Amino acid sequence: GENVEQHPSTLSVQEGDSAVIKCTYSDSASNYFPWYKQELGKRPQLIIDIRSNVGEKKDQRIAVTLNKTAKHFSLHITETQPEDSAVYFCAASTGGGNKLTFGTGTQLKVEL
């Protein structure tokens, strides 16, 4: 089955700096890659997603890049703010309503 690895497990940045989180996946059939932000005790919230027919997608301060050949995708957050502090998860799916496999998570801390 699919295996998604995520790095780093913790990331501390200064407010205004950029943060990058990286994930690799194993199943070449995976074609949908969402990123979620989860605050303590809450449901995961989708922040951005990308499909395998696209190499990059951007939404204001957040961007995701996908390298299908290398089977890795990354989340980029620019101009970080304290409210960006949370746990971020990447995930992968083969689409068609199939299950999501989550990465191990990254605790992002944005310090003033």
Place this chain on the structure above:
Amino acid sequence: GAVVSQHPSWVICKSGTSVKIECRSLDFQATTMFWYRQFPKQSLMLMATSNEGSKATYEQGVEKDKFLINHASLTLSTLTVTSAHPEDSSFYICSAREPSRDRVGYTFGSGTRLTVV
């Protein structure tokens, strides 16, 4: 957008008792519901996939006789933790695929914090 309502949001039960968690799709028909478990400071681990009107598919290592899943209608899926023990204490979340044909996505319930004492 699509909404999945999950309840209870938290429950405390005694060891050996059973607990039922419900997830309802409020404005769409969820033919498939996914059930996840999340231990503190860990990732979401898929427990099972339930399909309306058929038996759930359990992930390796998940006891199907302990975690009973019922998906009897297109808007309701339930997870029953039977004979709960303290090690079953966790955050349980359901998820359904968003119904839009134009986008791929998953909507999550708000989660249930189960504490077994």
